Amino acid sequence: MASFTGCYAIPVAEYDLTLVATNKLPAGPYRGMGPPPHNFVLEQMMDIAARGLGIDPAEIRRKNFIPPDRFPYTIASGNEYDSGEYEAAAEHRAGDVRLLAAAAGTGRGAERGRYLGIGV
Secondary structure (H helix, E strand, C coil): CCCCCCCECCCCCCCCCCCCCCCCCCCCCCCCCCHHHHHHHHHHHHHHCCCCCCCCHHHHHHHHHHHHHHCCCEECCEEECCCCCCHHHHHHHHHHHHHHHHHCCCCCCCCCCCCCCCCC
């Protein structure tokens, strides 16, 4: 719960969860079980919001990143982030994805029912 709003400027947030003690591993080999499944849900919510608003998923993320000039930044849980340049990092990754997409030749193989693409 230390960073449940991720890299986004979400001023108010609520989390509802149930904790269960078990001797069965529910997720996988993570140090601290929360971040990977939680981040998956957070990013899915960003995609759902983008679809609902009819905007590009990358654009909704850019619009909601915590800007560098707002640090230190206190998130909704009360925890403080000391620094970050999320938009610059995302743009750097987007450039890498464009290169990968070009190298992979996305779209080839569709005539054989084999679809290639790049997921972000």
